[in-house]
Amino acid sequence: DSxxxxxxxxxxxxxxxxxTLRCSPRSGDLxxxxxxxxxxxxxxxxxxxxxxxxxxxxxxxxxxxAQQFPDLHSELNLSSLELGDSAxxxxxxxxxxxxxxxxxxxxxxxx
Amino acid sequence: xxxxxxxxxxxxxxxxxxxxxxxxxxxxxxRGLFWYRQDPGKGPEFLFTLYSAGEEKxxxxxxxxxxxxxxxxxxxxxxxxxxxxxxxxxxxxxxNQFYFxxxxxxxxxx
Numbered sequence: 243d244s245x246x247x248x249x250x251x252x253x254x255x256x257x258x259x260x261x262t263l264r265c266s267p268r269s270g271d272l273x274x275x276x277x278x279x280x281x282x283x284x285x286x287x288x289x290x291x292x293x294x295x296x297x298x299x300x301x302x303x304x305x306x307x308a309q310q311f312p313d314l315h316s317e318l319n320l321s322s323l324e325l326g327d328s329a330x331x332x333x334x335x336x337x338x339x340x341x342x343x344x345x346x347x348x349x350x351x352x353x
Numbered sequence: 354x355x356x357x358x359x360x361x362x363x364x365x366x367x368x369x370x371x372x373x374x375x376x377x378x379x380x381x382x383x384r385g386l387f388w389y390r391q392d393p394g395k396g397p398e399f400l401f402t403l404y405s406a407g408e409e410k411x412x413x414x415x416x417x418x419x420x421x422x423x424x425x426x427x428x429x430x431x432x433x434x435x436x437x438x439x440x441x442x443x444x445x446x447x448x449n450q451f452y453f454x455x456x457x458x459x460x461x462x463x
Binding site (some may be wrong): 244246248273275277283284285287290293297299300330332334341342343344345346347349 | 385387388394396397398399402432440442448449450451452453454455456
């Protein structure tokens with residue numbers, strides 16, 4: 243158990259809808275990273291937050307947004323969903339000078 | 354541009370047949386290289402961190418090594434439970450980003 247908790251585990255929704263994915267980092271970890279993993283691609287970096295502030299953006303679509311709250315949990319919001327957004331979404335957390343520790347992901351299916 | 358390339362994409366081994374997985378990287382300055390194991394439908398599980406050329410880390414049947422341009426994950430006498438996708442990632446010393454390879458899917462046949 244990595245200590246990173248993601249909810250929900252599975253999400254099935256229709257095109258055009260909006261969903262929110264939630265991540266609770268390991269106790270004491272200030273950094274939260276979001277990644278997308280599709281069948282034909284590796285882990286694609288979306289966004290990084292540190293102690294509530296956005297630190298870096300990767301290939302994140304404008305339809306996607308994220309935030310990290312004062313209690314350090316993070317949410318990834320996906321809107322105007324398309325079929326191609328179906329993927330596994332992972333959250334990872336870390337402290338300084340430590341590796342990333344991943345949750346078990348949210349599997350999003352857009353129908 | 355920072356890049357990570359893993360080979361082979363897939364590897365099938367008989368139980369007990371040792372082999373190595375490769376991770377080649379291009380990064381302006383290496384802060385760390387990381388190996389992860391990922392089982393289907395699960396998040397990547399951290400295995401090793403390597404920081405400098407010549408460093409080695411071992412855990413059970415796995416041994417990771419690092420040179421200035423690549424890392425190897427050696428699997429000695431693998432068992433079926435070692436079947437998984439193995440991911441390599443690098444962190445550049447210019448920031449806090451991690452760049453992942455696409456992984457090697459390992460299947461160990463009894």
